[in-house]
Amino acid sequence: MAVTYREIKADILGRITRGDWKPGSLIPGELELAETYGAARATVNRAMRELAEDGIIERKRKSGSRVRLSPLRQARFDIPIVRREIEEQGAAYRYALVQSELVAAPDWVRARMGLAPGGKVRHLVCLHFADGAPYQHEDRWINLSVLPQARDADFATAGPNEWLVAQIPFSEAEISIAATAADAALSEHLACALGDPLLQIERSTRWKGQAVTFVRLVHHRGHRMTARY
Amino acid sequence: MAVTYREIKADILGRITRGDWKPGSLIPGELELAETYGAARATVNRAMRELAEDGIIERKRKSGSRVRLSPLRQARFDIPIVRREIEEQGAAYRYALVQSELVAAPDWVRARMGLAPGGKVRHLVCLHFADGAPYQHEDRWINLSVLPQARDADFATAGPNEWLVAQIPFSEAEISIAATAADAALSEHLACALGDPLLQIERSTRWKGQAVTFVRLVHHRGHRMTARY
């Protein structure tokens, strides 16, 4: 076979890192590159497209492709289901339902989910353990007007996350990460001191424009999220 | 033009979310889909490839493409340079160098960077302000055996991050996020109370297998990282 798009991509990346093509400078057009590498334009196109997706170069019609002045850095974090996350670490997973109620959504939840006043939600508080030690505290709100079947679902044995994935496998979400201090409930559930710094992930999920669920996940003290890029 | 790969991708995604093709089930092969949509196989291929990249489906030669049982959730966070991050919020950026020294790397830094004993590093402590308020505390270590020019560089007016991007524009990095408590120095620099929970990002950067720099970025109280997926 002729030259692969991977080889072309690697070679172009090499020229950039080596300094042959400096940040801000123009890269030859696809046609010229195709000749250089003795490949079809489609092959060069794929290499260049991926470099653009990787944030290495910037492409514009007519003006051509340029090396980004400062490379666009983006990290990808996997957001696994807690049970998987724990089991993949080789630990035993245990789940516990702490609280369950059907209520009108409090104002701060309504604001986060974009619900109408008086909207009914199912509110759940759960704990996830790894080898018996508290791993994650889950505070979840499910919009009953979108998922009425959540009213009667039983969350005593399996976490709501896994139930939700079965109900609405594909959805859009907004996720935000912050640090929070352990309050009385958290310090008790996560077996840490009052005021301990904890990593908190909030996620609100939408489906067809409707808010499905809002969840606040607080991890045990010392938890890290890691990624490479 | 005939059917676009975007239309095909959207249609397939629709069938999946609509439940026509359930999680775990087999999707028709590329050839069959190409006939169905009246498109070339390459077009269908691109649609399917992107669905696989998005974590919606799983592809295997010979056995075909399946809808993922639980969709692979991954969030992409942009990791901008602090100055940009602040200016894009419409705030005025200010930078201050707090401390600068040339030292042998302490053990914990050597461990993180994978340096040999006695390795010299440049250690910098900096502050980044948004509209006069402390925004981020930066504790940085630069490997002088890889970047000897860091010995004499002047970090009084511009942050080391921007200097580094100019020196080594493209590199690999490992990033980890955690919550930490404000110690005496942090509480003073970030104008918060002792023990306040703060979001901490650690990043170690490599270039050609060599550790270039390790940095610990601690954000002001209440900072959030946000992403959609």
Added chain:
DNA sequence: TAGTGGTCTAGACCACAGG
């Protein structure tokens, strides 16, 4: 061994944006 995805080619037309 056969079926499915992975990739390349050569050619074509289109869309956008600089001049």
Added chain:
DNA sequence: CTGTGGTCTAGACCACTAC
């Protein structure tokens, strides 16, 4: 108007892997 990237096609061969 013109150049560059964006995309589609029809056909081909290859690579992996289940059977």
